[in-house]
Amino acid sequence: xxxxxxxxxxxxxxxxxxxxxxxxxxxxxxxxxxxxxxxxxxxxxxxxxxxxxxxxxxxxxxxxxxxxxxxxxxxxxxxxxxxxxxxxxxxxxxxxxxxxxxxxxxxxxxxxxxxxxxxxxxxxxxxxxxxxxxxxxxxxxxxxxxxxxxxxxxxxxxxxxxxxxxxxxxxxxxxxxxxxxxxxxxxxxxxxxxxxxxxxxxxxxxxxxxxxxxxxxxxxxxxxxxxxxxxxxxxxxxxxxxxxxxxxxxxxxxxxxxxxxxxxxxxxxxxxxxxxxxxxxxxxxxxxxxxxxxxxxxxxxxxxxxxxxxxxxxxxxxxxxxxxxxxxxxxxxxxxxxxxxxxxxxxxxxxxxxxxxxxxxxxxxxxxxxxxxxxxxxxxxxxxxxxxxxxxxxxxxxxxxxxxxxxxxxxxxxxxxxxxxxxxx
Numbered sequence: 001x002x003x004x005x006x007x008x009x010x011x012x013x014x015x016x017x018x019x020x021x022x023x024x025x026x027x028x029x030x031x032x033x034x035x036x037x038x039x040x041x042x043x044x045x046x047x048x049x050x051x052x053x054x055x056x057x058x059x060x061x062x063x064x065x066x067x068x069x070x071x072x073x074x075x076x077x078x079x080x081x082x083x084x085x086x087x088x089x090x091x092x093x094x095x096x097x098x099x100x101x102x103x104x105x106x107x108x109x110x111x112x113x114x115x116x117x118x119x120x121x122x123x124x125x126x127x128x129x130x131x132x133x134x135x136x137x138x139x140x141x142x143x144x145x146x147x148x149x150x151x152x153x154x155x156x157x158x159x160x161x162x163x164x165x166x167x168x169x170x171x172x173x174x175x176x177x178x179x180x181x182x183x184x185x186x187x188x189x190x191x192x193x194x195x196x197x198x199x200x201x202x203x204x205x206x207x208x209x210x211x212x213x214x215x216x217x218x219x220x221x222x223x224x225x226x227x228x229x230x231x232x233x234x235x236x237x238x239x240x241x242x243x244x245x246x247x248x249x250x251x252x253x254x255x256x257x258x259x260x261x262x263x264x265x266x267x268x269x270x271x272x273x274x275x276x277x278x279x280x281x282x283x284x285x286x287x288x289x290x291x292x293x294x295x296x297x298x299x300x301x302x303x304x305x306x307x308x309x310x311x312x313x314x315x316x317x318x319x320x321x322x323x324x325x326x327x328x329x330x331x332x333x334x335x336x337x338x339x340x341x342x343x344x345x346x347x348x349x350x351x352x353x354x355x356x357x358x359x360x361x362x363x364x365x366x367x368x369x370x371x372x373x374x375x376x377x378x379x380x381x382x383x384x385x386x387x388x389x390x391x392x393x394x395x396x397x398x399x400x401x402x403x404x405x406x407x408x409x410x411x412x413x414x415x416x417x418x419x420x421x422x423x424x425x
Contacts, residue, residue, distance in 0.1 A: 015154050023147050030139055035108065039087050042110040042125050045070070046085075049123065050114050060121060065092060069126045075113065080120035083113035092126060105130050168192030172201060179208065229271050237264050270394070280331065280401045291332045293323040293425075294357055300336050301355075308344050314352045315344075321359035325425050327406050335402045338395040339364050339421055346419075354418070362423040372414030379410070 049070055053059040060072050075083075090109050093102035107126040114121055168190045175188035187208055190201040240261050244254055301315055308315050325332070343353045343366035351367035379400040403410040409424040 011158055012151075012155050016151060019147055019150055023143050027140060027143055031136060034136065035087075038108045038127050038129065039110070042087070042108065042127055043085070045125050045127070046110060046112060046123060049125065050116070053116060060116070065124075065126060069107075069128070071124045073122045073124075075120050075122045077120050080113040080115070080122070083111070083122065085110060085112045089129070165194070168194060168197045169200075172197065172204070176204065230268070233264055233268050233271070237261060237268075240264070280398065280405065287328050287330075288326050289329060290324055290326055291329050293325060293332065293336065293362060294319060296332050296336050297340075297355060297357065297362075300333070300340050303337075304340055304344060307341075308353070311344065311347060312350045313344055313347050314350075315355070316352065317355040317357070319357045321357065323357050323359060323362060323425065325406065325408075331402050331405075335399055338399050339423075342395050343419075343421075360425050362425070363420060364423075365418040365420040367417065368419050370417060373412065373419065375412055378412055 049059065049072075053072070060074070062068070062070065062072050065071055087108065087110055090107060091104045092107045093104055106129045108129050109127075110123075110125045112123050112125075114123060172188055172190040179188060187205045188201065190197045192198065240257050243249065244257055249257070297317065301317065304315075340353070340355075343364055346368050347353065347366050348368060353367075354363070354365040356363040356365075379396050381394060381397045400410060402408070403423065411422050411424075413420045413422070
């Protein structure tokens with residue numbers, strides 16, 4: 001998840017929690033204020049009723065709620081003494097002008113007791129809360145809309161602001177992704193005045209500058225070392241060839257020289273393979289273009305036709321789709337060539353190589369020794385099977401290095417006496 005989205009997520013959750021708590025507190029506070037206002041009105045109404053009862057004794061006989069919304073009931077002293085002013089919400093049958101029959105409606109009721117002319121009375125005073133309920137409903141509706149508007153508005157505004165603030169970072173990140181050692185001379189630059197991003201730019205460029213210098217030194221060393229190794233090896237091979245051509249050698253001497261030449265040839269191949277592997281790992285290729293793996297495979301089959309004929313190996317190909325990949329053409333040839341050479345070289349006389357191509361997968365299967373290879377070792381450097389001693393042990397390491405660069409999943413399996421390499425693009 002992007003840092004921008006994480007910031008928005010934490011900010012949104014925080015705002016959501018704060019506004020939710022505020023909305024709940026505001027709602028219940030307003031509800032309390034409305035009921036407090038109604039309770040004050042009921043207390044005033046109670047006082048007026050008691051005052052009027054002193055002048056009009058008929059009030060003391062009112063036992064049913066009507067338009068005056070109060071009832072009076074005579075009670076004993078024992079019942080009256082513990083009776084204090086008590087407010088609560090309840091429902092009463094009431095009839096408005098537009099109602100055909102009385103309907104249950106919410107009311108706020110006050111129950112209290114008073115003494116008059118030596119007698120004790122219970123007074124119930126009610127106040128309709130129909131309008132207040134409507135007001136509370138409207139208030140809740142408005143709070144919900146205000147709540148949603150605040151949340152959405154704050155998230156949108158913060159999203160716009162944060163995107164603007166983080167734009168230099170993403171610009172710098174894009175330049176870093178496109179930066180290639182050995183090809184880019186211009187260091188990434190953050191177009192901003194924000195101090196933190198400028199500090200990041202300086203730190204990144206300092207690391208890149210050091211890495212570039214180290215890379216150039218390593219590249220120069222590899223080139224020099226390769227050249228210095230190739231030259232004496234080539235001279236040694238030429239001198240040995242001259243000795244053999246001279247014809248004055250005994251059979252044992254000629255055989256010894258041939259063995260030395262074989263070792264020198266192996267050293268030359270090893271030097272070239274190590275140089276290629278180092279270049280791949282340093283990403284000195286990467287001139288990417290859309291490559292048809294079908295064509296690359298066909299070309300390599302033609303190039304290796306003589307080797308396959310010499311070992312009497314049948315090479316078959318099955319194409320069910322066009323396999324294309326955006327990659328360096330030279331590396332694509334190295335990848336396929338190493339796999340096919342490996343399949344032919346480590347095969348048995350009159351063996352077979354089966355190639356299967358789909359739109360996303362390449363299979364290369366070959367006969368060979370009747371035991372699977374070590375799956376955890378075959379892609380490591382200098383690994384060789386027990387019956388192989390002439391190879392460099394770097395072919396499959398190069399395959400793995402190329403696959404890692406282009407996110408190609410390469411795997412090995414042994415099924416039905418066939419060694420199988422699978423490449424998933």
